[in-house]
Amino acid sequence: MSTDPTTVRAARLLISQLGLTPEDLMWVPTDLPTFRDYVPHVISASGTGSKRTYGTYWTRIIEAFGDKRLDEVTPSEIEGLMRRLVENRRIRRNDRGGHSVAEHLLAAMRAIYNRAINDNLLPPQHNPAGKVPKPRRRPTTRQSLGAAEVTALADAVTTSGHDTVLDTLLFRLHLETACRRGGALALREDDIEPTTCLIQLREKNDTVRWQPASPTLIASLLAHRQHRGNGKPSPEPLLRHRDGNPINHRRYDRLWERLGDRLPWVTARNVSTHWLRHTTLTWVERHYGPSVARGYAGHAHPRSDDVTAVYTKPTIADLATALAAYTGEPHPLSTTPPPAGGLPVFPILNPLQP
Template sequence: MTGGVAPPSGLDVETVRLLLARLGISAEDLLAGATQKVVPTFDEYIDTIETAVPAGTRRAYLTYWRRVRAHWGQRRLDEPTATEIKQIVESTRSAAVVRSNSRSGRSAAEHMIAALRCLYRHAIDDGLLPESANPALRVPKPRRLESTRRALTDAQLTQIAGVVCATGNDPELDTLLMRLHIETACRRGGALALRPIDLDVEQCLIRLREKGETVRWQLVSPTLMQHLIEHSRQRGGTPAEQLLRYRNGQPITRRRYDYIWQRVGQHLPWVASQGVSTHWLRHTTLTWVERSLGYAIARAFAGHTGRSDAGTTSTYVKADIHEVATATAALTGEPHPLSNSGS
C-alpha cells in the first residue's frame, strides 16, 4: 500500500483560517507556541518586573500589584479573563480610601487597569504570552474628569505660607520647600531628586529630574540659590546625594509633604476640605506666568514638551531660556543673570 495523507484542499485551508480568526489566533502565534515559555504565576512574575521597571512606575503600581497578588497570586498570567479583570477593578474602586476630594474611586480603578496593562505588556515582550492575549486591553479605563485643582489667590497663598513658616517641627525646611515649589513650579518628584551637583550657582539654574525620566534646567532667583546652598552645607550629604534633608541629615521623603499639608489643613479648614496639595502651587505659578507673560513662556516654564498640548501651534511657539529668566525675575522681584533685562 502506498497510502498517505491527502494534501489539504482550498476549502480545508479556508476553514482553518476562519477558525483561527474566530479564536483570535494568528499563524505567528502557532509558530511561537512550539517554543513558548511556561507561563508564570502572578506571584512569580510580579517579583520579576518589580525590579525591572523605573522607580516611578514601581511606586505608582506596587500597591495595585500587591492587590493582584492577594487575589490571583497562584494563578497563571493567561488565566484571568476580561470579566475577571473588570471584577478586580470594581473591587479596587469600592475599596478606595474616601477623602474630601475623592471621585468614587475612579483614580484607583484607572491605576489598577494601568498596572495590569503594564504587567501584561512586559509578559508579551518576554515572549510569555502572544500579542493577542492581553485581557487588560479589553477593559476600558474610566473617563478622566476635569481636575479640581486651580490657582490659589494671593490671599490664600499668603495664608498657607504663614502657617508653614510659623508651625511644625522644622519651619526652615518647610519654608524652603514652599519657596522652591512656588518659584519654580516644579513637581514633588523633581524637588526630592534634587542634588547639590544639580545646582549651577553662576547662572542660577537647577537641574530637575521629573516624571517620565525627563531632565531639564529650571531658573531660580539668586536668593533661592543661596538658601539651597546653605541648606546643603548645614545638613550634610555628598554632592551626588539628595539635597533636601532633615536636621539629623536624613533625606526627606514624600511623607514630609503629607505632614505639611495635614498641618496646614488643621489651621486652614478650606485647605483640608478642598484637598489642596503641592500640585496646586504649580497651578498657581504657571497661571500667573501665563496671564502675565503669555502661553509660550508658561509652557517653557512648566517644562512641557508640547507633544500633547495645544496642538500644532505649540511646535512653533517656543520661549527661550532668556525669556523664562525674565519671567523668573518678574515673579521673584529679583534680577536674574540670564534675563533679557540683564543682571
C-alpha cells in the first residue's frame, strides 16, 4: 500500500515541531535507573582527570537527585542545584564568585546525560542539562610576570620553607619548561632523557610530549631521583618529599601560601604556578613567534585554511633554541648558542643539592 504524500509531509512537519528526528522514533523506552544507581556507572567509565574534576559534583548530584529516575529531573532543578552549590561553596584564595563551581556542576550533569543517551537509556533529545545555559567564562586574570617579580619569587622560594631544595626544583621546572602543575605531578622516574636533555610530560587531554630542559635542570632532576627515589629509571613518581613520599597538589598550595605571606602582592593578585607558564610562554612568543610558543606550551596546532602551517610546526630543536636563549645555558639540541650572559628575566636557580 502506497503512502499518501500529503500524510508524509504532515508527519514530517509534526516531527519537526516536536523537535524530534526519525531516529528518535526508533528509540524504545526501558526501565530507567535512578541517579543513585546510574552515576557510579558513569564514574567507573570516566578517566582519571574527569574523576578528579567532577567527582565532588557527582556526589552532590546523588545527594540531590539520588532517588529520581534519569528522566525526572528538569532544567529548573539542575539550575537550582547549581545556585545552591555556588552559594554554599568554600571560599578559596582563587575564588572568582563561584563561576567554576557552576561550570563544573553543569559539565558533570551533561556527562551523565550524554552517557545515558549513548547507552540508549534516553532518547537524544532528552538532555535537560543541555537546556541550562552554560556560565559565561570570564577572562583570566593570569598574566606574565616581570623580571623583578620573578626574581623576588625566586629569592623567597630559595630562602624560606623547610625544603628549599624541592621548592627550588619545582619553581625552576615550571619557569623553565612552562609545564602545567598536573604535568609536573605526573612526572615519572623514567621520564628523564639526560643525553639530549629532554623530559617527557603527560598533561591535559592525555597528551604526551618531550620537552627540552636545561642541563642544570636535568642534573637536578637526576640528583633528586638518586637521593629521594629509586636512583634509576622506573615508572614510579619522580618528585618526592624528603621521606620519599610523592608530592601532590597540596605541596603547591602550601608553597604559594608561604610566598603570599612574604610577598603581599602574590596574595593580592592571586599569583599561582600557572603564572610562571604565562611568563615563559609570553617571552617565547615575543622572541620566537606564535608557532614556537604554541609548541613550547604543548598546544595542538590550530585548524586553519593555511595549509602551509601543517608543514611548518616547530621542531624540538626550535624549542631547545628558545630554551637556551631563555635560560642562558647551551642545549645539545639547540641550533644556535644562547646570548652571552643569558637574560635578566631568568634568575639563578640551582637546586642540585639533595
